[in-house]
Amino acid sequence: MSKKRHKPEEIVAKLRQVEVLTAQGRPVAEAIRSIGVTEVTYYRWRSEYGGLKGDQVKRLKELEAENNRLRRAVSDLTIEKLILKEAARGNF
Numbered sequence: 395m396s397k398k399r400h401k402p403e404e405i406v407a408k409l410r411q412v413e414v415l416t417a418q419g420r421p422v423a424e425a426i427r428s429i430g431v432t433e434v435t436y437y438r439w440r441s442e443y444g445g446l447k448g449d450q451v452k453r454l455k456e457l458e459a460e461n462n463r464l465r466r467a468v469s470d471l472t473i474e475k476l477i478l479k480e481a482a483r484g485n486f
Contacts, residue, residue, distance in 0.1 A: 402451040405439050412436065 400408070408429045415425035426436045443451060 402443065402455055403448045405443050406446060406448050406451055409436075409439060409443060 408431070411429055412422070412425045415428060416422055420428075423433065426433050429436075431439075446454065
């Protein structure tokens with residue numbers, strides 16, 4: 395089975411498709427198979443993207459990327475601060 399990266403918008407659409415199929419009376423396992431993913435993948439997606447709309451998913455990903463960028467900036471500044479502290483003490 396080949397690995398395929400799904401875009402967040404596609405994931406939300408597939409989650410909605412499973413909801414529609416289960417509302418029509420199909421078993422959950424059958425509905426999951428019809429979208430072409432495993433049950434593990436479905437439940438992982440549902441825990442991460444459940445209840446979100448397409449634009450909300452896009453915003454979530456943007457915020458996660460910004461958060462990672464800011465974490466790197468803070469860690470870089472912390473390292474620089476520690477280096478300057480050591481240099482000010484004369485321990486170089």
